[in-house]
Amino acid sequence: MKQEEVNDKGRRDFLKTAALATVAATACGSLACSCNSKKAPVSDKVKLLSPTGEIVEIDSAYLNHEEHMAIVSKLEAREGIAGKKFVMVVDLAKCKNARSCVSACQKWHYRPKETEWLTVKLLQDSDKAAPYWFPKQCFHCDNPPCVKVCPVDATYKRQDGIVLIDSDRCIGCKFCMAACPYSTRVFNWDEPELSLDIKNLAYSPETGIPAKVGTVEKCDFCPDRAREGLLPPCVEACPNGVFYFGDENEDTVSNGLETVSFTQLIKDRSGYRFMEDLGTKPRVYYLPPKDREFPVEKGYQDADSAIKERFKDFKDILEAKE
Amino acid sequence: MELNNYQQEAFEYQRKNIEKYGKRAWGWTIFYVLCILVGLYALYLQIAKGHGVTGMRDNVVWGLFIVNFIFFIGLSYAGAIIAGLLHLSKVTWGKPIIRLAQFMTLVSVIIGPIFILLCVGRFDRMHHLFIYPRIQSPLTWDVMAVITFFVGSVLFLYLALIKDFAVYRDAKLNIPKWKQKLYKVLALGYRGAASQKRHLIISQNLMAVIMIPLAIMVASILSWIFGMTLRPGWHSTIFGPYFVLGAVYSGCGLLIVAMWFYRKLYKLDYYFTDKHFTYLGYVMLILAAGYGYFTFSEYFTDWFASEKWNSELIHKLFSTSEYGWWTLFANAAGIALPIAIVAIPATRKPGPITIAAFIMVIAMWVKRYLIIVPTLETTLLPMQDTRTEYVKYAATWPEWALTIAGIASFLLFFTVMSKFVTVVPVSGLEDTHTVHEQHLLHPEPTLENTSKA
Numbered sequence: 001m002k003q004e005e006v007n008d009k010g011r012r013d014f015l016k017t018a019a020l021a022t023v024a025a026t027a028c029g030s031l032a033c034s035c036n037s038k039k040a041p042v043s044d045k046v047k048l049l050s051p052t053g054e055i056v057e058i059d060s061a062y063l064n065h066e067e068h069m070a071i072v073s074k075l076e077a078r079e080g081i082a083g084k085k086f087v088m089v090v091d092l093a094k095c096k097n098a099r100s101c102v103s104a105c106q107k108w109h110y111r112p113k114e115t116e117w118l119t120v121k122l123l124q125d126s127d128k129a130a131p132y133w134f135p136k137q138c139f140h141c142d143n144p145p146c147v148k149v150c151p152v153d154a155t156y157k158r159q160d161g162i163v164l165i166d167s168d169r170c171i172g173c174k175f176c177m178a179a180c181p182y183s184t185r186v187f188n189w190d191e192p193e194l195s196l197d198i199k200n201l202a203y204s205p206e207t208g209i210p211a212k213v214g215t216v217e218k219c220d221f222c223p224d225r226a227r228e229g230l231l232p233p234c235v236e237a238c239p240n241g242v243f244y245f246g247d248e249n250e251d252t253v254s255n256g257l258e259t260v261s262f263t264q265l266i267k268d269r270s271g272y273r274f275m276e277d278l279g280t281k282p283r284v285y286y287l288p289p290k291d292r293e294f295p296v297e298k299g300y301q302d303a304d305s306a307i308k309e310r311f312k313d314f315k316d317i318l319e320a321k322e
Numbered sequence: 323m324e325l326n327n328y329q330q331e332a333f334e335y336q337r338k339n340i341e342k343y344g345k346r347a348w349g350w351t352i353f354y355v356l357c358i359l360v361g362l363y364a365l366y367l368q369i370a371k372g373h374g375v376t377g378m379r380d381n382v383v384w385g386l387f388i389v390n391f392i393f394f395i396g397l398s399y400a401g402a403i404i405a406g407l408l409h410l411s412k413v414t415w416g417k418p419i420i421r422l423a424q425f426m427t428l429v430s431v432i433i434g435p436i437f438i439l440l441c442v443g444r445f446d447r448m449h450h451l452f453i454y455p456r457i458q459s460p461l462t463w464d465v466m467a468v469i470t471f472f473v474g475s476v477l478f479l480y481l482a483l484i485k486d487f488a489v490y491r492d493a494k495l496n497i498p499k500w501k502q503k504l505y506k507v508l509a510l511g512y513r514g515a516a517s518q519k520r521h522l523i524i525s526q527n528l529m530a531v532i533m534i535p536l537a538i539m540v541a542s543i544l545s546w547i548f549g550m551t552l553r554p555g556w557h558s559t560i561f562g563p564y565f566v567l568g569a570v571y572s573g574c575g576l577l578i579v580a581m582w583f584y585r586k587l588y589k590l591d592y593y594f595t596d597k598h599f600t601y602l603g604y605v606m607l608i609l610a611a612g613y614g615y616f617t618f619s620e621y622f623t624d625w626f627a628s629e630k631w632n633s634e635l636i637h638k639l640f641s642t643s644e645y646g647w648w649t650l651f652a653n654a655a656g657i658a659l660p661i662a663i664v665a666i667p668a669t670r671k672p673g674p675i676t677i678a679a680f681i682m683v684i685a686m687w688v689k690r691y692l693i694i695v696p697t698l699e700t701t702l703l704p705m706q707d708t709r710t711e712y713v714k715y716a717a718t719w720p721e722w723a724l725t726i727a728g729i730a731s732f733l734l735f736f737t738v739m740s741k742f743v744t745v746v747p748v749s750g751l752e753d754t755h756t757v758h759e760q761h762l763l764h765p766e767p768t769l770e771n772t773s774k775a
Contacts, residue, residue, distance in 0.1 A: 114709070121706055136703065145552055151461035152450040171450050172373075172443020174383035175461050181552040183381060183701045187443065190374035213372050214443030275702065278552055310706040 071204035072227070074166070078205075080158030085248040086140070086221055087161070089265055091255075092289035094240040095120070095133040097299025099307070104237030105137075108222070109208055110198050115186055117219040118234050122300075122311045131314055132289035133299050135242060137234070138163060138184045138219035139274065139282030146176035146185065155216070161248070161283050162221045166205045170215040177216060181278055185218045221245075231256055240293065248283075324514055325489065329751050332593065333489060336744040339588055341496050343741050354734035361727020364720035365440065373443055375720050381705060382698040382715035386725055387441035392690045393572070394728065395434035395468070395544060396565070399537040400573015401427030402475055406534040409482075409526065415601065418593040418746045422580045424479040426573065429735040431472045433728050440724055460546045467540035474536055478529040480508075484522060485749035488512040541566040548693070554631035555624070555697040564616045571609040572686035575660070575679035578602050580736070582676040584745045593746045599672040606679060607664040614657040635700045645696055648688055656685030 124131040154170040192211040222232040246253030269287040300318040405423035408416035487509035545565035548556035585594040624632040663678035
C-alpha cells in the first residue's frame with residue numbers, strides 16, 4: 001500500500017518534468033542516451049526499474065558494453081573539455097541502496113570490490129530525523145581542498161569542472177586524502193591486481209587505468225565517456241534514475257531515462273549541496289529525500305549480509321519495520 | 323690555536339674521548355647498526371610489498387611515520403632555538419651545552435624528513451617535488467623550509483666547530499692520520515688571526531640570528547600541513563604557536579636528558595653542573611606551563627563550543643574506552659609532572675629533573691600521536707566500513723621497526739659525534755665558575771674589542 005503511494009507520487013513528479021525534458025533533450029547535443037545500441041537481442045533479459053517506479057525488462061544486449069575510449073594527451077587531460085561545466089544531481093528520494101552504481105563503477109574502472117570510488121552511505125542528520133541512503137562520489141569541488149594541498153600538481157581542477165589525478169605524477173604523500181573532508185579518495189596500498197591486458201593499457205588521467213601502486217585515485221566523473229557523449233556507468237546502471245549527469249553551461253542533466261533542465265530540477269526539488277558550510281563548492285547537488293519512492297528499510301533488507309554489517313548502528317530502526 | 327688555561331683544561335679533560343673510540347662505544351654502535359638494519363629490512367618489505375604492510379589505510383592515511391616526523395623535526399627546531407639564544411645571550415653558563423643542542427638540531431633535521439619519505443607512497447618520484455613544485459601547497463612550503471633549515475643548521479654547527487677543529491688539529495692527538503687530516507681540512511686554516519676571529523664571530527652571530535626566526539617559521543609551516551585542512555582538531559588558528567612551543571618544550575627535555583647522560587658517561591660534572599639542570603629545569607617549567615595553557619585552550623574551546631565533529635574528537639580523546647588513558651598520560655606526564663618536579667625544591671635536582679624530562683619527551687611523542695591519529699579516525703561522514711583496519715589505526719611491526727631504527731640513528735649520531743668532537747665546546751668556553759661572577763666587572767669581549775685584538 002505504502003509502496004503504491006510512493007510510486008504514484010513519483011509518477012506525478014515525472015509528468016511534471018516530462019514537458020521540460022522534451023525541450024531540454026533537443027538542446028542536449030552531446031549527452032546522448034545510451035539506449036541506441038543496434039545489437040541483436042540475446043534473450044538474456046535484465047529487470048530494471050524505471051524512474052516512474054515501473055519494472056521494465058530490457059535485453060542485456062542493449063546494455064552498454066563500450067570499450068574504453070581513445071585516450072587523450074596529458075595536456076588535454078589537464079585542460080578538460082572546452083565549453084563544458086559538468087555537474088551531477090543525486091536524487092535521494094529515489095535511492096534504495098541497490099548498489100548497481102557501485103558495481104558498475106568498479107567494473108568500468110577495473111577496481112576490486114573493496115575499492116569504492118562511489119559508495120552508498122546511510123545518513124541520519126539527527127536522532128529523530130529519518131535515515132536516508134546517500135550515494136557519495138567525488139564532489140569535484142570548485143574550491144577543492146585536495147587540489148590546494150597537492151605539492152606536485154598531480155591532482156588538478158580542469159576548466160570543465162572535473163578534478164582529476166595524474167597517477168604518473170602522484171608521489172603518494174596522501175595529503176589530498178587528509179585534506180578531503182568527504183573521505184572520497186582511496187589509495188593503492190598494494191600493487192593493484194589487474195589482468196595483463198589491462199595493465200598494458202596506455203595510462204590516461206581521464207581513464208585512471210591502469211591503477212598504480214602507491215598513488216591516490218578517486219571518482220573521475222568519467223571524462224573519457226563524456227568526450228563521447230556518454231553518461232558515467234553509475235548513472236546508466238542505476239535502476240531508479242537516481243543520478244543525473246550533465247552540463248551546467250547547457251543547463252541540462254540526464255539520468256539516462258529523462259533529460260531535464262538542471263536549474264529547474266534544483267529549483268523544483270530544493271536541490272542543495274552537501275556540507276555547503278565547508279566552502280568547498282561541490283559540483284554535485286542533492287535532491288532531498290522527500291516523497292521517497294522506497295522505504296529506507298528496503299535498501300537494508302535487500303542488501304547482502306556484508307553490506308548489512310556496515311549499517312549495524314541502524315539495525316534497530318531498519319529491522320523493526322519489517 | 324691559542325687557548326686560555328680554562329679552555330686548555332677543558333680540552334685536556336676531554337682529549338681521551340676523541341682519541342679513542344672505546345669498547346663501549348663500539349658495542350653501542352654495533353647495536354644501533356643492527357637496529358637500523360632491521361629497519362632497513364622493514365623498509366625493503368614496504369617497498370617490495372607496498373604500503374599495505376603498514377597499519378595506514380584510507381581513513382588514517384598518516385601514522386607513526388608522521389608522528390616521528392613531527393617529533394624529530396620538533397627536536398631539531400628546539401635545538402636551533404636553544405643554541406641560537408644561548409649563543410646570542412651573554413649567559414656564560416649556557417656555553418657548554420650549545421654543542422649538544424646543535425647536535426640535536428642537525429641529526430633530527432636529517433632523521434625527521436626521512437620519516438616523511440617513508441610515508442610517501444612513491445619515493446621513486448621524490449624529484450617531482452622539484453620538477454613540478456606547486457607553491458600553494460603547505461607541503462611545498464615545508465619542503466623549502468626543511469631544506470633551508472637543514473642548510474642553516476649544518477652551517478650553524480660547522481661555524482661553531484671551526485675553532486675547535488683548529489684546536490684538535492694543533493693538539494698532536496694520538497689519532498690515525500685520516501682523522502688528523504680531516505680535522506685539518508675542516509679547520510679551514512683557522513689560526514686565530516684577528517680577521518679570522520672577526521669573520522667567524524660575525525657569521526656565527528648572523529647564523530644564530532637567522533636560525534631562531536627560521537626555526538619558528540619552519541615549525542609553524544609544519545603545523546600548517548595540518549592546520550590548513552578542514553579536519554577537526556587540526557583546523558585551528560593556534561596550531562602554529564602550539565607546534566613551536568611543543569617543539570622547544572620537547573627539545574628542552576631531551577637536552578636535559580642528553581646533558582645528564584654525557585655528564586655521567588664522560589664525567590663532565592664540572593661543565594654540566596647542577597646549576598645547568600636547575601636552569602634548564604626552570605626553562606622546562608615555563609614551557610610546560612605554556613604548553614599546558616595552549617592544550618587547555620585548544621580542548622576547552624572545542625569542548626565548550628561543541629561543534630559536531632570537534633565534540634566527537636574530544637569525546638574520543640577523553641573517553642577511557644578510546645584514547646582517554648593516553649590523553650591523561652600525555653598531559654599528566656607531559657605537563658604536570660615536569661612542573662611539579664621543578665617547582666618542588668626537594669626534587670629540583672639533576673636526577674629527578676632528568677627523569678621528569680625523559681618521561682615528558684615520551685609523553686610529547688604520545689601527544690603528537692594524539693594530534694595525528696584520532697583526528698584522522700574522525701571522518702566527517704560516517705565510515706560505515708566493515709574492515710576494522712580501515713576504521714582504527716594500529717601500527718604494524720615494520721612501522722615500529724622503522725621507528726626504532728630512527729631512534730637508533732639518532733643515538734648513533736650522538737655516539738659517533740661525541741667521539742669526533744668534544745661534547746663540551748672548547749674554544750668558545752668561558753669559565754663557568756669564575757667568569758659568571760666577574761661578568762659584571764669585566765664585560766665579555768664584544769665585536770669591537772675582538773677585532774682590535
